[in-house]
Amino acid sequence: MPTNLGAPLFKYLRREHATRLLAEGILRVGTLHEYRDVGRYGNRVGDSKEGSKGTMLKVDRLDVMSKDDLPEFVRNSFEVGSGKFTFINSTFLVTEDSPDFYIYSVTKRFSAEAMRNLGYDACVRIDDPASFFRALSHSLRHKGSFQGLHSCIYMPRYTPPDKQHNIHPALIKEPEYEGQQEQRAIWQPASSKPRPVILACRKARNYCSRVD
Structure with missing residues (x-):
C-alpha cells in the first residue's frame, strides 16, 4: 500500500x-x-x-518415501523415486526475487x-x-x-x-x-x-x- x-x-x-x-x-x-x-x-x-525473500524450514531429520513426506512448499521442486531417503540437518528454501x-x-x-x-x-x-x-x-x-x-x-x-x-x-x-x-x-x-x-x-x- x-x-x-x-x-x-x-x-x-x-x-x-x-x-x-x-x-x-x-x-x-x-x-x-x-x-x-x-x-x-x-x-x-x-x-x-x-x-529478495523466501520461505525456509530447517529439519534435523526427515525420512522421505514420497512427495507427501516433503514440506508442502517444496514438493514441486523435487522428483521422488522409489525407496527411502533421509535429510539430515537440512534446510529447505524457496526464494522469490523482485x-x-x-x-x-x-x-x-x-x-x-x-x-x-x-x-x-x-x-x-x-x-x-x-x-x-x-x-x-x-x-x-x-x-x-x-x-x-x-x-x-x-x-x-x-x-x-x-x-x-x-x-x-x-x-x-x-x-x-x-x-x-x-x-x-x-x-x-x-x-x-x-x-x-x-x-x-x-x-x-x-x-x-x-x-x-
Whole structure:
C-alpha cells in the first residue's frame, strides 16, 4: 500500500550532493538491485539480498518415501523415486526475487545518528513530497512510471512456512535496519535492465530545504 505523500520527508546525502540538489535540482535515482553490491556500498547501505525473500524450514531429520513426506512448499521442486531417503540437518528454501526498479530512498524522520551511520553528512528536507515526486516522475517519464511511495517493512527475509506473507520483496529489510525508517519511491522501469540515472530536475529543488 503506498504511503501518504503529505508529510515532509528527509533525504540523507553527502554535503556536495545536497548543495547541488538545492541549487540545481541535480539528483541521482538508483535501482533496487544495485544495492546488492556490498563491496561498493558497504553493509550500512548495501545488502547482498536486497529485493529478495523466501520461505525456509530447517529439519534435523526427515525420512522421505514420497512427495507427501516433503514440506508442502517444496514438493514441486523435487522428483521422488522409489525407496527411502533421509535429510539430515537440512534446510529447505524457496526464494522469490523482485524485478529491478528505479528507487529513490528517503526517511520519514530525521536522525543525525542514522545519517552518520549511513555515512552521510547532510540532509535535505522534502517539504512537499507530492510535488517533489511529481516533478521527479516527469523527468523520469521516458524511463519509468511512478508506483508510489512505500514504507519498508523490517522483518526477516526468510520466514517459516506457517508465516508466509504477501509483502513485496522490494520492501523487506532486516530488523537491524529499522532505525533508518526508510521509505522508497518506486518507478516501474521501461527497460528490463534499468541503470542508475543522474537527473537535472530544477522543479524538484523548489520543494526542498536544508536541514542544519
